[in-house]
Amino acid sequence: MRWLAWLPPPIELQGGAALQPGAQGWWALRFTPRVALLEEALLLEVAGTERLWGGPAALRERLREQAPAHRQPRFWAEGATAWQALALLRLQCADRPPPRRLPHDLPMDTLSALRPHAQALEHLGCRTWADVRALPRAGLARRLGAPCLVALDRAWHECGQPLPWITLPEHFSLEVELPALAESAQALLWTGQRLLDALQAWLRARQRGVLALELAWHHDLRRIDGQPLPPWQALELRTAEPLQGTQHLRRLLSERLAHQRLAAPVDRLALRSLQTAPLAPASHGLLSPGAGKAGEEGEPWHQLLERLSARLGAQCLRSPALHDDHRPERMQRWQPALAPAAPSRTAPDGRAALWPAWLVRPPRPLDLRSDRPCLHGQPLALLAGPERLESGWWEPPGAADGQGLARRDYFVAHNAAAGWVWIFRDRASGDWFLHGVYA
Incomplete structure (x- = not known):
C-alpha cells in the first residue's frame, strides 16, 4: 500500500465544532476513493489508482497543483501505512529530517498513542518506534495499555487500520462563519469564493455541473430601528449550462451582490446547490486554443463557424446531423453548420x-x-x-x-x-x- 499525507489549512469552526467534516478532502476524491482525515492530516491511499494518473510521480505533481494549499508543496509525505505517512508529515512540519530506516527509527513523539507515555519510555531508554516495539509486549500492555500496542501494530501494517473514509453528501450544503462582520454585500465575496471552491471540489468528485444554487447570509441582529429582521436573506443563481468552474459563478455572484443591500451586518454565510446535472468530460476540439499566430489565442470553434458561414454563405459550410432512419446510409444527413439540430424521435440502435x-x-x-x-x-x-x-x-x-x-x-x-x-x-x-x- 502507498499512503500520501497532506496538512490541510485550518478548518472553519462554529461553536467549537467543524461545520462540514471531511469537506477539505472532497477535492482528493478525484484521485482515489480512499481518503480519510486522520488527526490533523488528510490521508490518501493511492496504490490502486496511481497507474491511472501516469505513475506515482505524475500523481504527486497533480496533487501539488490542485491541492487547496499547493503553494506549500513541502507539506506532503509518503509512507507504507497511514501512520507512517502521518509521522513523516509531522517531521516535515517540524523541519526535522526523515530517518534512514522506516519505520524503525521514527521518533516516539510522531505516534500519537505514545505521546502521553513519552517520559516513562525515555526512562526505559526508548527513543524510536523500534525501541518501544522491542520491549516485552505483556509488560508494555500492563504499563501503557493495549491501545499503544494496537497503534504500533497498525503502524507496521500487522493489523487492520479502520479509518473514517470521507464520503460525499448527495447535495452540497456548506455554512461558514465570517472572520468579521460584513456590512456590505461586496464584503461577502471573499468568503463566498471559499464556498465556491468547496462547491467545485464537490462537483468534480461527483462528475456533475451546477445549474442553480443559493447563497444565503445570516443577520447578526434580530431587530433594527425597532423593526424585526428575518434571520436569513438569500439570492439564487442560475446558469444556462452545467458548470464546474468558479470563475463564471463568481462573476455572476459579484454582479448580483452589487445590486444587493444588506438589511443588517452579516456573521454567517451559507451556500447550497438547488439543481445539478451530470457533466460529461469535455472533449478537445480539432483546433487547439493556441492555433493562431505566436502570442495570440485561438478562436473558439463556434465563433469560427459563425465567421466562415457569414463570409462564405450558410449553405457552403455543412456538418453531419443524425436522422431518424434505420438504414445505415440514411442515419445522417448534411445540413448547414449553424442550423439547429432536429430532435431525434427514435432511440439509438445499440447494434450500430x-x-x-x-x-x-x-x-x-x-x-x-x-x-x-x-x-x-x-x-x-x-x-x-x-x-x-x-x-x-x-x-x-x-x-x-x-x-x-x-x-x-x-x-x-x-x-x-x-x-x-x-x-x-x-x-x-x-x-x-x-x-x-x-x-
Missing part, C-alpha cells in the same frame, strides 16, 4: 456500435463463386450474422439515396485480400453487396 465506421456509397455489387460472395477474387468467409433489416417501406422504389423498401441480411465477412468487411444480401433479388469496411 458493431457496425463499421466507413460505409461504401453506393453499396458495391459482389461477384459469386459457387454461391459464395467474393471480393478481390477471393471468397469471403461469413463470420457473424445474419442481422436482418427491413426499413423504408414508406418510400417509393427508386427514391433518392434510400431506394425505397430495404430488405437485407447483413454479415461480417473476411478474406486475406480484403480484410474485415460488412456485406449484405438483398432478400428481394438475392444479390450480394459490399456496404462497409472495418479499419
